[in-house]
Amino acid sequence: MSVDREELLAAWRVEEERHREGWDFSYLQGRLTEEEPPWDFDTSCRTALREAEHVLDLGTGGGERLLSLADDLPADVIATEGWEPNVPIAAARLAPRGIPVVRYDPETPDEAMPFEAGQFDLVLNRHEALDARELYRVLAPGGVFLTQQVGGDDFTEAHEIFGSPASYPDHTLDNIATSLREAGFLIEDSAEWKGRMVFHDIGALVYYFNLVPWDVPNDFAVDRYADTLLDLHQRPPTFTKSRFWLRAVKPEP
Incomplete structure (x- = not known):
């Protein structure tokens, strides 16, 4: 039993130290099974991009998702990223497309976006925090804000297992929609969903x-x-996946 224990822990330590870049989950292919929301956020982004000229990708991660939309991007695109390790990764990936990456963290109190008022006609946001009033400021009248978010009740089981409180319990569709309406936006469409995420090994x-x-x-x-991980090894865990999305518009005068 002790040999098995040490072999497992050694393998998991390797996974703990494995090099990671951006938000690329392809390494887990075949080791993780997850359900997906009924909507297609990428298709919604592509549709919006075809009607846009000045685009901001808010929280680009390592630039992976933005590059997947490359065929529909206009000439004027700017990306932001708030997590410092991702900034140089995204900058290197997006530079060949002529897309600059600006460091900006929406969770920094009172930090204004480093952009002009009305500079963009489309802001994309996939799983990034947001400042509704700053979004309203940088969007031109008639501009669109399109986002998919991780719900505050995501991975509830993990918080119970490891005894840690949820990091963003108030991050809900209702609360985000309310903040956008208070900033002046009109909510055109929205939905929320919960599904399952199953890990087939603890290293994953x-x-x-x-x-x-x-x-x-x-x-x-x-x-x-x-001890907690070894216990989970005996019964591979299933977690709740929580997502919501919405499309908001800044009204014309």
Whole structure:
């Protein structure tokens, strides 16, 4: 039993230290099964891009998702990223397309977007925090804000297992929609959904936790939570996946 334990922990330590770039989850292919929302956010983005001339991608991560939309991007596109390790990664990936990456963190109190009022006619946001009033300011009249978000009740089971409170419990469709309406937006469409995410081995879970550290305790480490991980190894976990999306428009005068 002790040999098995040490072999498992050694394998999980490797996953804990494995190099990661941006928000690329392709390494977990075949080790993670997850349901997807009934809407197609990428298709919604493509449709909006075809009608836009000045686009902001808010929270681009490593630039992966924006590049997947490359065929529909206009000439004028700017991306932001708030997590420092991702900034140089995104900049290197997007530079060949002529897309600059600006460091901006919507969660920094009172930090204004480094853009002019009315500069964009489309802002895309996939799983990034937002400042409704700043969004309203940088969008031109008639401009569109399109976002998909992770719900505050995402990965509830992980918080219960590891004894950590949810990082953003108030991050709900209702609350985000309310903040946008208060800023002056009109909500044109929205929906929310919950599904399942199944990890087929604990090494995959460890790797995933290091991509999304807000879903586990701040002190998460394989050795610190070895007993919990070994217990999970006996019964591979299923977690709740929570998503919502909306489309908002800044009214014409």
